[in-house]
Amino acid sequence: MIKQAIIPLAGLGTRLLPLSSIFPKELLPINGRVGIEYIIDECIDSGVKEIIFIISKRKQMIKKYFYNDIYYKKIIRKKKDPKIINEYQKILKYRKMIKFVYQNKPLGTGDAILRTQNLIKDKFFLILFADDLIMKRNCIKDMMKVHNKYKSSVIASMNVKKKMVNRWGIFSISKYLDKNNFLISDIIEKPKTYQAPSNKAVIGRYILPKSIFKILKHQTKGKGGEIHITDAIKKLINEKSLFIGHRFKGKYLDCGTMNGYIKSSISISKL
Ligand code: G1P
DSSP states (O other): OOOEEEEEOOSOOGGGTTTTTTSOGGGSEETTEETHHHHHHHHHHTTOOEEEEEEOGGGHHHHHHHOOHHHHHHHHHHHOOHHHHHHHHHHHHHHHHEEEEEOOSOOOHHHHHHTTGGGOOSSEEEEEOTTEEEESSOHHHHHHHHHHHHOSEEEEEEEOOGGGGGGSEEEEEEEEEETTEEEEEEEEESOOGGGOSOSEEEEEEEEEETTHHHHHHHOOOOGGGOOOHHHHHHHHHHTTOOEEEEEOOSEEEETTSHHHHHHHHHHHHHO
């Protein structure tokens, strides 16, 4: 059973400017709900007990959202509205599970994850990217089943158009375990079309081993001058660590781009 999940939230959100210039993109509404709540629910639903949020000073508002007691208590005292009481209780439930860690310089996903190393207790943990919503099916629940069967790391994946490979981490596979699960033999961060070993993209759900921290400590900057989790995974694969790509079921929504963000509310409203 995997009990801890990390959610990196310190990114600048440049793809969603100007919406994200003051307001953290993770708090923007998606079909009338605060976006980040969708993946918190995915975690709770799959049995995760602790969620580590990586935020920055710029994104303190995310912490405030979960610690807005004075405001809620005042309103509830005045109005005693069951709907508001419900909302407050939901926030309190979320808060109990969340720890906050800081990454004040946007040095990449690998650098962000490294900041949680003293909090990770078990041999394996989860990472979820808030930009990537997967609806209609609990993706991490399915990934945990694969992990339990093979005792391996697992990465969520989907096929993308060849000309779009430079938006994603892309991996090559050495063997199909079944229709939806395959052994990963190599991985590359946002390759050019001619460099891409396949059209299998990494989507933001990972089950990773604690041993990745040793690698992240010495990880040098990669694409765009950032420290990427993809490059640390590549090293683990080279050291013969078992990584399985899991083609998830469910509907994918890319909320990290303006077009995708706009479409996501419409898609969810139709589910
Ligand atoms: C990150 C990862 C990339 C992965 C993607 C999934 O990129 O670096 O490998 O495919 O998430 O959403 P980002 O979206 O932060 O640019």
